[in-house]
Amino acid sequence: EIVLTQSPGTLSLSPGERATLSCRASQSVSSSYLAWYQQKPGQAPRLLIYGASSRATGIPDRFSGSGSETDFTLTISRLEPEDSAVYFCQQYGSSPITFGQGTRLEIK
Amino acid sequence: EVQLVQSGAEVKKPGESLKISCEGSGYSFTTYWIGWVRQMPGKGLEWMGIIYPGDSDTRYSPSFQGQVTISADRSISTAYLQWSSLKASDTAVYYCVRPRYSGSSNDALDIWGQGTMVSVSS
Numbered sequence: 001e002i003v004l005t006q007s008p009g010t011l012s013l014s015p016g017e018r019a020t021l022s023c024r025a026s027q028s029v030s031s032s033y034l035a036w037y038q039q040k041p042g043q044a045p046r047l048l049i050y051g052a053s054s055r056a057t058g059i060p061d062r063f064s065g066s067g068s069e070t071d072f073t074l075t076i077s078r079l080e081p082e083d084s085a086v087y088f089c090q091q092y093g094s095s096p097i098t099f100g101q102g103t104r105l106e107i108k
Numbered sequence: 109e110v111q112l113v114q115s116g117a118e119v120k121k122p123g124e125s126l127k128i129s130c131e132g133s134g135y136s137f138t139t140y141w142i143g144w145v146r147q148m149p150g151k152g153l154e155w156m157g158i159i160y161p162g163d164s165d166t167r168y169s170p171s172f173q174g175q176v177t178i179s180a181d182r183s184i185s186t187a188y189l190q191w192s193s194l195k196a197s198d199t200a201v202y203y204c205v206r207p208r209y210s211g212s213s214n215d216a217l218d219i220w221g222q223g224t225m226v227s228v229s230s
Contacts, residue, residue: 001170035216037153044203044223045153050216057218088153092214096169097143097155 002027002091004100012106019076021103023089028069030093036065036074037088039102045088049074081107110134112142112204112221119227120194127190128224130204137185138162140206141213144178144189147223148200156202158213159187167213194228201225 003026013019023034032052037045047056049065052072062077076083084107089100115129130142143158157168161180168178180187187204201223207215 033214033216037217044220045217046220047208047216047218050208050218056216090153090216092216095167095214096171097214099153099155101152 001096002029002094002098004089004091004098006087006089006100006103008103009101010104010106012108013079014108015079015081017079019074019079019083019105021074021076021087021105023067023072023074023100025070025072025091029072029091032068033091033093034065034067034072035090035092036063037090038083038085039088040085048087076105079107083107110206110219112206112219114202114204114221114224117225117227119229122193122195122228122230124194124228125190125192126194126226127188128202128226130187130189130221132185132187132206135206136210138182139210141211141215142180142187143205143207143213143217144176144187145203145205145217146172146200147203156189160213161185161187194226196228196230198226199228 005024007022034052036049039045053065086102141158144156146154156172159166159178161182177190204221205217206219208218
């Protein structure tokens with residue numbers, strides 16, 4: 001199965017700054033079938049990005065995804081306090097589906 | 109509104125059986141796969157498996173094959189996750205999820221249930 005490794009483990013930034021989250025795959029992700037999710041405490045995850053770079057419905061354009069093959073990035077520009085959450089990547093190009101271990105984003 | 113509504117929290121003892129549910133509404137239940145995701149306390153997300161309610165085709169992640177059973181009753185638009193003999197290590201929140209596209213088993217997951225907390229302790 002494909003192993004996804006996210007970095008950094010924790011990111012602490014101030015409002016208005018830019019966050020860059022990384023997701024590295026142990027082998028190439030087929031057709032860039034890579035998604036990103038946001039999870040706040042006590043809530044279910046929410047889909048942000050699919051197909052490596054397409055925003056899901058209702059997701060603000062401050063969130064953007066990029067990358068291909070084994071290296072993917074989620075960028076959150078102009079951070080807001082409500083962006084404080086854990087972010088997970090997921091690959092769905094190969095079975096079984098797998099998730100990264102998550103990056104915790106703290107807004108100072 | 110498309111939604112998945114899960115059954116409530118459960119407190120069980122090791123060795124007991126359990127079946128939790130996930131009811132879909134607002135879409136054609138039989139044409140979308142329904143999956144299950146585990147989240148152990150303070151941990152990440154783990155893919156368990158998925159079922160197509162239209163014909164009950166079921167696929168398990170190797171890590172969960174033989175450990176749980178996924179089923180569905182299309183007459184009441186409900187999917188299930190069950191255990192025959194719970195262990196303390198089954199303590200987790202379990203989410204049911206729906207992929208973005210009809211008929212796709214490997215896809216991004218755009219609809220999530222609210223989660224069911226299962227606590228197993230003697």
